[in-house]
Amino acid sequence: MQIKNSLYKRTTPYIVVAFLIGLSACVGNQKSKNATETIPQRVDSGWVQLFDGKSLDGWQITNFGTQGTVQVIEGEIVLGMGDGCTGITWNGNFPKTDYEVKLEAKKITGNDFFCGMTFPVKDSFCTLIIGGWGGPVVGLSNIDGSDASDNESHTLKKFDHDTWYAIHLKVSSEKIEAWIDGEQVVDFSTSGKQLSVRSEVSLSKPFGICSWRTTSALRNIHLKE
Incomplete structure (x- = not known):
């Protein structure tokens, strides 16, 4: 039981960090998506x-x-x-x-x-x-x-x-x-x-x-x- 608790304490910070990185990426992707809405559309040559x-x-x-x-x-x-x-x-x-x-x-x-x-x-x-x-x-x-x-x-x-x-x-x-x-x-x-x-x-x-x-x-x- 003490080994499990020790393992939990060591791995929890990494889980939290991974979660925050994933959340940040999602928010960044959403911002990127919103930003593209104002970029002029591509048109044909001429x-x-x-x-x-x-x-x-x-x-x-x-x-x-x-x-x-x-x-x-x-x-x-x-x-x-x-x-x-x-x-x-x-x-x-x-x-x-x-x-x-x-x-x-x-x-x-x-x-x-x-x-x-x-x-x-x-x-x-x-x-x-x-x-x-x-x-x-x-x-x-x-x-x-x-x-x-x-x-x-x-x-x-x-x-x-x-x-x-x-x-x-x-x-x-x-x-x-x-x-x-x-x-x-x-x-x-x-x-x-x-x-x-x-x-x-x-x-x-x-x-x-x-x-x-x-x-x-x-x-x-x-x-x-």
Whole structure:
């Protein structure tokens, strides 16, 4: 009995140490897993990163006059809810046609569009609306003077809060196409159509992203010509 007790006393510290090392490894793995969530996704060759995950380099906060705060937090651009649009506009050169944009966006609070992407189409401009008019509307504003709620690009889709959506825009000389999580939501021929933007987002030209009375977040913004 004394031998057993002596053995127990000698081995117990090693068991405790081993347990603590294992626990530390588990916590470290969890931290590592959480950290990877903010690392920009890898994309195919030819794509250029427009957001470095750390700053607004290359962007300016769009002075809508009614905007909420814009911050970079843990690898995300957070567009705070304002009394109208809150957004960012690209400072650099931007192609007019034959390009693609990929990004991820999520709605945090509010129930209107959490991603309004204004972009060039040759010598005109248009806006891809994600989640407008109370939350479900997807489409292009404007086509022949009609906005996304009332033209042929209009479709409805349910968007949950705190959920990332992968958005892919493609602009060619003949078409505007868009996908959400791989599902095509816009397939629009621009031939013979007049494109424009609503006055509320005109300051987003030539390329900008904004929300409307909604707090949203953006990440992994890339461009391919």
